[in-house]
Amino acid sequence: MASTNLINYTELSLRLVVGLGVVGLAPLTPNVKLTQICGGFLIITAIILMLIPRHWHHAYAVWWADKLKPWHVQIAAPISFVVGAAAMWIAIFS
Numbered sequence: 001m002a003s004t005n006l007i008n009y010t011e012l013s014l015r016l017v018v019g020l021g022v023v024g025l026a027p028l029t030p031n032v033k034l035t036q037i038c039g040g041f042l043i044i045t046a047i048i049l050m051l052i053p054r055h056w057h058h059a060y061a062v063w064w065a066d067k068l069k070p071w072h073v074q075i076a077a078p079i080s081f082v083v084g085a086a087a088m089w090i091a092i093f094s
Helices: 005-028 032-051 054-067 070-093
Strands: none
Touching: 005 032, 005 054, 032 070
16 A cells, blocks of 8 residues: 555545545435545545655554454454445445
8 A cells, every 4th residue: 555656545545436436425315414425535545645745554454464463454354344335235225
């Protein structure tokens, strides 16, 4: 993460575009407010990360890479998937 300007700003630009899309589509979902909050979170975090020096973002990623063991990531991945899928389900179908 953030190892080069290209990687950093590509990642953050995609995050910003997805966030804008989620906010833009929020009125079409049953749970408009939750969808706007999720999209807003993506937008705000993308902008903040674009404004801070890239080496801070990179250093933070490297710090976590040193702390986390592979099994930590293996445990967190399905949890992240379930939480993300639940948020989308609630936003779209509730």
